Amino acid sequence: MPLLLLDLDNTLLDRAGAFRSWAQNFLSEIGAPADDLDWLLSVDADGLTDRWDVADAIRERYGLRTPSIELVDAQHEGMAHYTRLDPLIACALRIAGDAGWVPVVVCNGTVRQEDTKIRRTGLDRYVADWVISEEVGVSKPNPRIFALAAQRARMHLRGAWVVGDGPEADIGGAAAVGLPSVWLHRGRRWVDRRFAPTRVVDGLIPAVAAVLAG
Template sequence: MLLLIDLDNTLVDRTAAFRRWATGWAPAHGGGPADVDWLISTDNDGYEPRERFARSIAARFDLPDPESVLAELREGMVQELELDPRVGQALVEATAAGWSPVVVTNGTVRQQESKLRRTGLDRLVSGWVISEGVGVRKPDARVFALAAAEAGLPLRGWMIGDHAEYDVGGAAAVGLDTVWLPRGRSWPDGLPYRPTRTAADCAAAITALVGA
């Protein structure tokens, strides 16, 4: 059975990792609590384009080289990531039960593969599809088809993710069932679709599917 899973804030807690990075990086560059809050707010949960974000950071902290800031930003995020052992165990159990977990993520190949290897997820999934590498991004239908092909399976199964449009909307449009991770949010108003299920976190989502 095909099991597509988002990476950031689904398989790994990106928000917590960024907060750890910001809390350490800002004081090391002369910043205080307000600068940490600014970093977290401006990051926009990872949706602020990295190059533009690096330029903004360089300007705020009066740093001469945005490229160096960008490198620190990317490397620091990877180093701060941690894999919840419950997620790892859930993936092992899913694979043993006949599921084929494939990561479907937007982002650059270098950054996202670094995250997969840093956390050991590369050894726990059947494969991955990264938007930069395939030339299409979620919610484009093609990225889900490519993920199914990565597993050698038809495009039938489930998608787990935290983004209402990219993960749930994109997957629902190609006929996949979906599990949405609210992360304390309400489902957005006005969308013409809803998730098949919701779950408190990724481990709980995978465990529930395997158990069913």
């Protein structure tokens, strides 16, 4: 049974949609113009910006006296509130499992994602296990995190595939460890010349189909 190593945000869960929903609600609460949504999305940079930096940018733009830590907590709680597991994603994971694949989440970020995302959404019922960078002390694209995921699942990396939307973290990580990969393009073009995904698709469901066919 081969491993299916899966990214979390914007692969299994719609992180971008959850942040947008939180941002719209937050801006409305503080009385900011609706047009400021584009600014806040650009600051967030699709999750690449540290939440403390997002909080500081918000405080500075709107002259808020709210402590940064409260704004960071607001982001965490808001994201958790708006994050849902798409039933079609759950179905795709079940199909992969029935076909003999072992889904394991490999993600960067804090350990609180286990409670706020993986368990809260019910994703834990559809994956064999998960490895979070803060917990294990190493982040994608370091090949060691994929090896740790295999150890946790008590399996070999041989025959595994990596699926994710991150060019560097997911596809670069797969290339570094010598594994085939599927990139979720989300409307982007592949531009990195150092490595390339084995397959390019627009979502997890076609990604699972590509792995099963590959």
